[in-house]
Amino acid sequence: MRRYMWVAALLVAATAPVSAAEVRVKEIARVAGVRExxxxxxxxxxxxxxxxxxxxxxxxxxxxxxxxxxxxxxxxxxxxxxxxxxxxxxxxxxxxxxxxxxxxxxxxxxxxxxxxxxxxxxxxxxxxxxxxxxxxxxxxxxxxxxxxxxxxxxxxxxxxxxxxxxxxxxxxEQASPLRVAGDGRSLSLLLNDPDFTNAQRVADAVRAVAPGAYVQPEHAGKVTVRYDQAPANLVTEIARLENATVQLQRKPRVVVNERTGTVVAGADVRVGAVSITHGNLRVEIDTRLAVSQPAPGIYAGTGPSIGTVVVPQTDITATETLASLVRIREGATVAELVTSLRGIRLSTRDVIAVLQSIKAAGALDGELVIQ
Known part of the structure; x- marks a missing residue:
């Protein structure tokens, strides 16, 4: 049942449209000084x-x-x-x-x-x-x-x-000591997931709703907004800034949880042309304990070292199946990769190992996160 769970999650992600999502600034950033x-x-x-x-x-x-x-x-x-x-x-x-x-x-x-x-x-x-x-x-x-x-x-x-x-x-019993960071004429927006492209897009969106302010992206995670004069109502100004819409560019990412066997990938994660070979080696060790009993009358005239002993008998059998070959075309999604791997009956742990190997080979166009 677990195998079908993560495959279904991948297929749902693959059907989503590959485009930038339109979100509000408040959903991807917070005002500096506002925290728990x-x-x-x-x-x-x-x-x-x-x-x-x-x-x-x-x-x-x-x-x-x-x-x-x-x-x-x-x-x-x-x-x-x-x-x-x-x-x-x-x-x-x-x-x-x-x-x-x-x-x-x-x-x-x-x-x-x-x-x-x-x-x-x-x-x-x-x-x-x-x-x-x-x-x-x-x-x-x-x-x-x-x-x-x-x-x-x-x-x-x-x-x-x-x-x-x-x-x-x-x-x-006492109010929180933190307030909006700034001198009254400036404030900073901190991105939850720092990214240079998204920081520039947030700055452009803020300029559109606050044309009289000086907006400057400081780095991938911070956008500074400065005013010539302190806003008459800071709450109203922040509400206007955080409701500006941004075309968010999400990072292509594959998240793998080894404990639960869950694999979740975004629709924009692609795989390069690779060939995957997988084979199984099965080793069986069978140990039987046999009892060696001396023949009747053998104790006569012998030393105390002669007696009943347990003799282990071990049989080892090694069976190696033929390696299965899977070819993935250039630009295939992670969902298509998992579907192909299911065709050769790979377990969840084996699929995770294959994803790690593909990332190491440089054929995974995205970030692999291991939890």
Whole structure:
């Protein structure tokens, strides 16, 4: 079934028209300074059913003791023996222009030796940015997409029960510190996939919608826009720029995933004239264990080295099939190549190896990406 899956993906890609796609600037570029910010915190998860950190993880014991002391309960670490608590690292992403009161999804990961976070509740945890400032507070019930059950001699586990999510579990306390980069009279557009041709086309499209601005592509991934005077409304100006249409030139690319056996190629990826030879060598090794038993009465008058022994008998058979030859015409698509390779019954892994060899031979007109 997997083989038909990636062949179908290739055939669908091959039927697409080979032409530049018309997209908006906002779909291939972003304004400099507009990005997400990583937040991190350290917290405790309570309410675990005996699947929390053990006594060996002293950091958890100290954290629990400090937390209880904050609520007026003074206990020493030696008095704590519960496995219903786990120390966790809490992470979240603060979007650009986030304002106080906004909600963020939170990811929770165990930092100790807890077996599972299933059923736990994250206690109020501050989340800090790279500048050390507090930007959000997180708490709530944890959703774990897995489980783990174990007995004296058996263990059943699905996914990773020591990692979970708290949907909308963090509240923004401070606005994002990042703003549009520039001095008020200039801004930069950063391409998601740097390319010299696309950078020039973005600059031409921006000139068409902003005739009074000075537009200059700095390099393959950056286009700078400068104004004689600061725009009266920067939001309106950015909205006009990011909605300009561009004839995007996509890079011919073949993406191969060796783990899943998936091959996806664009319609503009072509193959040069090549000849492919493929053959199989099959080796079978059959080992039989025979028992050599001395004849009756042979022990009389002999030493202790004589006895029953196991003698292995090995048969090796090598079978080599005739090599199959496939010829590919100049300008053929990757979909046509895969169809030809299917005709000689190549497996998914063999097809990936053939694509790598064609790329090494210089006959693949595109980029080969191995995941």
């Amino acid at each position: 910010n990583a937040l991190t915190g350290y917290g405790l998860v309570f309410g675990l059913a005996g699947s929390g950190d053990t006594l060996r993880h002293r950091a958890t014991l100290q954290s629990v003791a400090n937390t209880l002391r904050h609520f007026g309960v003074n206990l020493a670490e030696v008095d704590l023996a519960s496995r219903n608590v786990a120390a966790v690292l809490v992470t979240a992403k603060l979007p650009a222009f986030a304002e106080p009161g906004g909600l963020l999804d939170v990811q929770v990961a165990s930092s100790g030796d807890a077996r599972s976070l299933n059923g736990g509740t994250l206690m109020l945890t501050p989340l800090y940015g790279a500048d050390g400032r507090l930007y959000a507070m997180a708490q709530g019930a944890i959703a774990v997409g897995g489980y783990q059950f174990e007995g004296p001699t058996a263990l059943v586990q699905k996914n990773h029960p020591t990692v979970g999510w708290v949907p909308s579990g963090a509240t923004v």
